[in-house]
Amino acid sequence: MVMAKKQPFTLVYAEEVKDHLRAIEAKYHSAIQTEIEAQLLHEPDEETRNRKPLKRPIIFGADWELRLGPDNRFRVFFQVNVETREVRVLAVGVKDRSRLYFGGEEFEE
Numbered sequence: 001m002v003m004a005k006k007q008p009f010t011l012v013y014a015e016e017v018k019d020h021l022r023a024i025e026a027k028y029h030s031a032i033q034t035e036i037e038a039q040l041l042h043e044p045d046e047e048t049r050n051r052k053p054l055k056r057p058i059i060f061g062a063d064w065e066l067r068l069g070p071d072n073r074f075r076v077f078f079q080v081n082v083e084t085r086e087v088r089v090l091a092v093g094v095k096d097r098s099r100l101y102f103g104g105e106e107f108e109e
Contacts, residue, residue: 008041009080009087014060016103020092023104028069032092035068036076040087045080059100059107060090067095075100 021029039051047053050067054077057063062077077091093102100107 006042007085009044009085011036011040012086012088014088014090016060017089017092019103023101024074024092024094028074031069032074032076036066036089039066039068040076040078040089044078044087045082059093059102062090 021032024032039048044051044064045053050072052065052067054063054065059077062079064078064080066076066078068074068076073095075091075093075095076089077093079088079090080086081088091102093100093107095101
């Protein structure tokens with residue numbers, strides 16, 4: 001018996017993500033997009049070296065964080081809904097040492 005391949009998850013981007021990406025150099029946009037698709041279309045709720053569940057939903061209600069890009073400087077915050085097979089990408093930020101920026105604004109907890 002051959003197991004049917006699971007349908008990939010659907011990626012849904014929050015409206016704010018456009019603003020977040022505007023603050024990131026355009027040369028990184030396709031790499032960010034490619035990595036989001038590679039990491040989140042299949043098994044987005046599996047923990048990996050660069051994909052971690054958040055201890056508590058802090059940013060935009062996200063409960064997962066994906067680290068990517070040069071020196072893992074980009075952070076993608078998302079929620080996974082296994083029932084509807086949907087991943088909501090809520091925020092894309094830039095990590096600079098201990099600071100996190102969204103749309104060029106520093107995020108304060």
